[in-house]
Each structure stands twice: as C-alpha cells, then as structure tokens.
Amino acid sequence: xxxxxxxxxxxxxxxxxxxxxxxxxxxxxxxxxxxxxxxxxxxxxxxxxxxxxxxxxxxxxxxxxxxxxxxxxxxxxxxxxxxxxxxxxxxxxxxxxxxxxxxxxxxxxxxxxxxxxxx
Amino acid sequence: xxxxxxxxxxxxxxxxxxxxxxxxxxxxxxxxxxxxxxxxxxxxxxxxxxxxxxxxxxxxxxxxxxxxxxxxxxxxxxxxxxxxxxxxxxxxxxxxxxxxxxxxxxxxxx
Numbered sequence: 001x002x003x004x005x006x007x008x009x010x011x012x013x014x015x016x017x018x019x020x021x022x023x024x025x026x027x028x029x030x031x032x033x034x035x036x037x038x039x040x041x042x043x044x045x046x047x048x049x050x051x052x053x054x055x056x057x058x059x060x061x062x063x064x065x066x067x068x069x070x071x072x073x074x075x076x077x078x079x080x081x082x083x084x085x086x087x088x089x090x091x092x093x094x095x096x097x098x099x100x101x102x103x104x105x106x107x108x109x110x111x112x113x114x115x116x117x118x119x
Numbered sequence: 120x121x122x123x124x125x126x127x128x129x130x131x132x133x134x135x136x137x138x139x140x141x142x143x144x145x146x147x148x149x150x151x152x153x154x155x156x157x158x159x160x161x162x163x164x165x166x167x168x169x170x171x172x173x174x175x176x177x178x179x180x181x182x183x184x185x186x187x188x189x190x191x192x193x194x195x196x197x198x199x200x201x202x203x204x205x206x207x208x209x210x211x212x213x214x215x216x217x218x219x220x221x222x223x224x225x226x227x228x229x
Binding site: 035044045046047050057058059060061095100103104105106107109110111112 | 122151153155157159164165166167170171174176208210212215216217218219220221222223
C-alpha cells in the first residue's frame with residue numbers, strides 16, 4: 001500500500017523558514033515524479049512544486065519561486081520542501097503527492113501538514 | 120497561472136446526473152488532454168477520480184466520466200448518490216512543469 005507521511009509543519013513568523021519532509025513507502029520512490037500541493041484554510045488546491053525522478057529538473061509555481069526549494073533523497077525515500085521568506089499567504093495544509101506516471105496527474109496524496117505563518 | 124474556472128456549487132437529487140464544468144485557456148486545458156479531477160471530503164486529502172481527461176483509475180465508479188471540448192473540460196456524475204456529496208477540483212497541466220487547479224465546486228446531493 002502506498003503511504004505518504006508529511007511532517008515538519010507548524011507555526012512560524014513572517015520572514016521565517018521551515019522544512020517539510022515526506023516519508024514514502026509502498027512503491028519504488030525513485031521511479032516517480034513527486035509534488036507538493038497546498039490548500040489554504042477554506043480555499044482550493046494550489047500546485048506548489050514538482051521534482052523529477054533523480055532530483056534533476058525542478059519546477060515551481062510563480063507564487064513560491066525563489067523562496068521554496070524542493071529536493072529528494074531517494075536512498076531515504078523522502079521528499080523535502082525548504083520554505084524561506086515565508087508570508088502570511090503561505091499559510092496552508094501542504095500535501096505530498098505522488099505522480100501517476102506519464103499521465104500528469106496526482107494519484108496518491110499524504111494526509112497533509114499544516115503550516116501557519118503568523119506573528 | 121490563473122486558476123481554472125469552476126462553478127462554486129452544483130446540486131442534484133439522488134439518481135440524477137450532474138455536470139461540473141472547468142474552463143481554462145488555450146495555454147492549459149485547450150493545449151493538452153491532461154485534465155484530471157479530484158474529489159475531496161471535508162478534512163480529508165483529495166482523491167483522483169479522472170485523469171487524462173476521461174480515464175478512470177482502478178476502483179473509481181463508472182458513474183464518473185470526463186470529457187473536453189476546446190478550453191472547457193467537464194466531469195459528469197450519473198446516478199447521483201449521497202456519498203458523492205463533496206468538493207470537486209479540476210486540474211490541468213499548464214506547460215513548463217507546472218499545473219493549475221480550478222477553484223473547486225461543492226456538490227450537494229439534495
């Protein structure tokens with residue numbers, strides 16, 4: 001069974017930093033593109049970032065470009081999201097998501113971790 | 120990267136069919152047959168219901184179907200059931216390794 005477990009969320013002040021982690025199991029982690037998708041309280045879903053199989057090309061939404069960095073450690077089956085210069089509008093539940101290979105869609109989601117940016 | 124446009128809410132009675140539209144642009148929905156649809160219950164993670172416009176993952180009921188015409192994609196749910204009451208989001212690949220979601224549609228089963 002595919003499992004994605006996020007951790008690292010919490011309360012942080014504007015301008016601060018936070019690193020999210022996502023531990024994967026139940027599939028060959030190194031064979032899949034992985035994503036971060038977020039959802040602000042009471043709002044819709046928003047693509048944040050994607051990373052290819054070996055950590056090569058990475059992609060970002062304009063709203064986080066230059067502030068967030070996605071990375072992965074295939075030996076640890078773990079996905080990361082380093083967030084810096086955080087803003088109040090970054091407050092959201094952050095989901096770790098597995099790509100449905102070749103279909104440009106998201107077939108497995110973690111339970112999410114809440115990031116709250118507030119003074 | 121503007122969000123795709125979905126109706127805020129739709130409703131239907133048990134047994135009926137409903138359709139949720141998702142309008143994008145020639146840069147996303149219109150350029151690729153890569154629209155996906157997600158179902159989300161309150162407080163839960165989204166679930167993939169449709170991918171590549173009209174394909175259903177294993178385990179998803181055949182009451183769910185997807186289609187596309189031009190810059191607009193659609194999700195149809197037939198034989199509406201109480202358990203279908205949830206939020207639904209469309210999503211399209213938008214080039215350069217990015218994706219764009221719709222604002223979400225709340226489905227109410229009357």
